Amino acid sequence: MIADALGPVFLLILFGALLRRINFPGAEFWPGIERLTYYVAFPALLVHRLALADFSNADFVRFSLVICAALLLTSALAWLLKPLASRNAADFTSMFQGAIRFNTYIGLAVASALFGDPGLVIAAIAVSIMIPLANILSVLCFSLVIDGNSKTLSGVLKGLLSNPLIVACLLGVALNISGVGLGHAWIEGLLARLGAAALPLGLLAVGVALSLGTVKQDWLGIVLASVLKFAVFPALMLGLAMWLELDLLSQQVLLLLACLPTATSGYILSRQLGGNAPLMANIISAQTLLAFAVIPLWLLLV
Structure with missing residues (x-):
């Protein structure tokens, strides 16, 4: 089941790399696709998912505590490793994202395949908490370390509030809490279809940027990001879930997402x-491949 969920993702990345190699449809095509994905497709996906998320079937407070604590502790450790982890600020942002971000599409697909509808409900609730926080932490990282980004408090806040992913998360949660939802079925259908384009376009763009020749020189960033992602973050998530006595299914789903x-x-x-971006592409590809082995090993523990 896990292989069935991860296999198409990795193949899409490889297909993007093939398109780059044969120069189809041309190098000038992909920057526009990246902007479309970043400013339209991914925000549409986030608004659609968060506006329709059902928060009534889980202990939202304990879920929030476990997820937020695990993300914040992993982020803090990544910052402590900053002097060792990167040659420059741009490298660190890739390592940081590789440590705390997660592939929502794979998570929901595997949760549904492994745990059925009950697991999918828990995963959707957990994702609605993780997406905004992971995006906020990632944008904050860029605001603080990349030259040219404002490092004043007002500049950081402006960067957060003008980021399309953050805006989409806030809008989706607001629509959910207010009870407005997505209104007309046409709007829901539009957002669902725009959001559906985010996965294939994003994966193809990753493949286009993938340069296997740079993997060797990027090995330190890839290894550190993967250790934090596949060892530290899951261990924290599982330990906190057990400490706060979440039920077994919730522990399994949160571990899967971590x-x-x-x-x-x-x-x-x-x-x-x-x-x-090339380092980020290499981290994504390496972690997607590693996940084939890591996810089953962690799930065996619980």
Whole structure:
């Protein structure tokens, strides 16, 4: 089941690399696709998912505590490793994103395949908490370390509130809490179809940017990001879930979400905000492959 969920994702990345190699449809085509994905497709996906999320079937407070604590502790450790982890600020932003971001599409697909509808409900609720926080932490990282980004409090806040992913998260949650939802079925259908384009376009863009020749020189960033992502983050998530006595299914789903490979949107963010996009692409590809082995091993523990 896990292989069935991860296989198409990795094949899409490889297909993007093939398109780049044969120069189809041309190098000038992909920057526009990246902007479309970043400013339209991914925000549409976030608004659609968060506006329709059902928060009534889980302990939202304990879920929030477990997820927020695990994300914040992993982020803090990544910052402590900053002097060791990167040659420059752009490298660090890729390592940081590789440590805390997660591939929502893979998570929901695997949760549904492994745990059925009950697991999918828990995963959707958890994702609605993780997406805004992971995006806020990622944008904050860029605002603080990349030259040219404002480092004043007002500048950081402006960067957060003008980021399309953050705006989409806030809008989706507001529509959900207010009870407005997405209104007309046409709007829901529009957002669902725009959001559906985010995964294939994002993965193809990652493949286009993938340069296997740079993997060797990027090995330190890839290794550190993957250790934080596949060892530290899942261990914290599982330990906190057990400590707060969440039920077994909730522990399994939260563990699954914690050991997912990093999100393809991290590459788009790197391209738009001045990060090391090729390193980010290599981290995404390496982690997607590693997840085939890591996810089953972690799930065996619980």
